[in-house]
Amino acid sequence: MKRLVLGLMLLTISLTILTSCKFNEEVVIIQKNEISFWYGLEGVLGDYVEILIEDFNRSQDDVIVVGHRQGNYTETFNSLEIAIATNMPPSVALLEQRDIISLIKRDALSVLSDSIVDTEDIPDQFLQMFTQDDYMYSLPMYATVxxxxxxxxxxxxxxxxxxxxxxxxxxxxxxxxxxxxxxxxxxxxxxxxxxxxxxxxxxxxxxxxxxxxxxxxxxxxxxxxxxxxxxxxxxxxxxxxxxxxxxxxxxxxxxxxxxxxxxxxxxxxxxxxxxxxxxxxxxxxxxxxxxxxxxxxVTYAIGLVIPRNVDEEDKEAASRWIEYLMSPEVSAKWVKLSGYLPGNLNAYETQLFKEYAESNERINVSRNQLSYTSPPYYxxxxxxxxxxxxxxxxxxxxxxxxxxxxxxxxxxxxxxxxxxxxxx
CATH class of the missing domain: 3.40.190.10 (Periplasmic binding protein-like II)
Known part of the structure; x- marks a missing residue:
């Protein structure tokens, strides 16, 4: 049976090529750039991340994100340290702020482009935490308080x-x-x-x-x-x-x-x-x-990073994935799904959030709490x-x-x- 299926596949491919050649058509094979994303969220939150990955992969034709669940944030960080040391890091990782700062100090992360998101839309306490010598090394996907x-x-x-x-x-x-x-x-x-x-x-x-x-x-x-x-x-x-x-x-x-x-x-x-x-x-x-x-x-940010030893092509693809996650619409969707604070404050101005807040007034408590917080310490x-x-x-x-x-x-x-x- 396997040989029959394989034979039919080869016949189909051959006929397609012959037909293309007959009419002088160029056969174009679209090759997507596949990148890996490590995150330490289990249970329902992990399922929500998978929803975002599927949505992103369907939304464009250039990049495929493959998610890899870790047990928790600490496991993600420990695995990432080993992966960086062996020159086999993921393209993007989701980490707690203290681990991000540790990697920044060790020069283990790539600088993120200012074009990914308007930095004026990011809470100052997180932007300052993830910036060193005027270079930005992480963006907060979300925060908890x-x-x-x-x-x-x-x-x-x-x-x-x-x-x-x-x-x-x-x-x-x-x-x-x-x-x-x-x-x-x-x-x-x-x-x-x-x-x-x-x-x-x-x-x-x-x-x-x-x-x-x-x-x-x-x-x-x-x-x-x-x-x-x-x-x-x-x-x-x-x-x-x-x-x-x-x-x-x-x-x-x-x-x-x-x-x-x-x-x-x-x-x-x-x-x-x-x-x-x-x-x-x-x-x-x-x-x-x-x-x-x-x-x-104290508010605690959970940030997105690109390891320093990721190749340039994957860095570009990784930036597109981060840009997607940091957009107001996706940030608002994550707030609705998870209950966390958004990394992009413009999430609060989206129609999705406004409609959600009308039917669930309790979500405004977390938004109000963001105005009464202490910044994380270094x-x-x-x-x-x-x-x-x-x-x-x-x-x-x-x-x-x-x-x-x-x-x-x-x-x-x-x-x-x-x-x-x-x-x-």
Whole structure:
């Protein structure tokens, strides 16, 4: 059967060539440039990326994008490092901002053309992060930020429709309710403990590192005050429930399930979780601030890069793929699918987004939060400062160790790594 099929194919090709020659027609074979795209998104988000890839491949005749899913952002970065070292990199990769900055410092990325997108449409904090010596090395496909989710039945019981804007206000309400009813569901929950602690510190005026990049500042009063208060709320007052971070994704699912089932009154989580909760269950709102400080969570960009050792033809094709992803229309489509913040602010002006926002007003919460954020910080140590912060948060939350102790230890460890950079 295989021989019969092959014979028919060869006969067809031969007749086509003979016919073309007979009428002096030129046989033109269109050859598309195939490029690879690595991204660390699984599940539904990974499926959404595949939709964008299929749409792009159908939209033009010159480039074919072949997607390669990785387990997560970290796996993508680790695989990319090996691929660059062995001179076999993908044409385009999607990475977290800290990994992008690390590759920029190592001169491992290609410079992106200003013609890909109007840079005035890109949020300044991301553009600055991905630019060095006036050269742009990445563009943010999207960004994430953390917001507050509160159960509607809890909000409905607030006196006189009072709004809650700060952690202190929320803890006061929970404490007063507990005196009346010893209800275990009168508890707030957090996901990614270190992220929530950091975001509260930003609202309190804290900083990661000095402007000259010579001193780590995580042992300052703005940090200690916030972290110690959280330790008390968790371990002494038991107003905040936590799950051991070693549980990994199970930590996340436990918190989400607690809020959905009413075992908790709310939580702090990513803007992309908005569609997990129904309108009847939960109301999304701006990230809680600290005392009188405004909401100021850190925004984290997920950027597109082209490795330096990609050949010129593939770089050109890769640029076209990035240009497609960064267009207002596609950026708006990604926002609608994923719930993340757009890398191109003009996405908000598209008809697609406006129609979506009319039928889903909650999406405007994420847009409003973008106006109340802290820029991501640059870690000259390649992530060592961040590692020290994460370790300190785990000790405070899991082991109930006072904030001053864990932050002083983290400062010493991080400062040692920063001093190494100074000596090099």
């Amino acid at each position: 953390w917001i507050t989710y509160m159960r509607n039945d809890f909000i409905d019981e607030l006196e006189d429709g009072k709004d809650i804007y700060s952690f202190q206000e929320l803890m006061k309400v929970l404490s007063e309710r507990r005196k009346i009813s010893d209800d275990e569901s009168l508890v707030f929950e957090i996901i990614n403990d270190d992220t929530t602690l950091i975001n509260a510190v930003m609202s309190n005026g804290g900083e990661f590192i000095s402007s000259d990049y010579k001193e780590v500042l995580i042992d300052k009063p703005e940090w200690i005050e916030v972290w110690e208060e959280f330790r008390k709320w968790i371990h002494e007052d038991e107003l905040i429930r936590y799950y051991d971070k070693n549980l990994g994704w199970d930590n996340y699912y436990e918190v989400i399930n607690d809020v959905k089932s009413g075992r908790a009154i709310g939580c702090i989580s990513s803007v992309s979780d908005m569609d997990i909760f129904s309108d009847e269950e939960v109301t999304p709102m701006l990230h809680l601030g600290w005392e009188e400080g405004i909401s100021a969570p 870690d000259p140590t390649g992530g060592k400062i961040n590692e020290a912060i994460i370790e300190a948060a785990e000790k405070l939350i899991n082991d109930n160790i006072p904030a001053e102790i864990v932050l002083n230890e983290a400062k010493a460890k991080a400062q040692k790594e920063l001093d190494k950079i100074e000596r090099e």
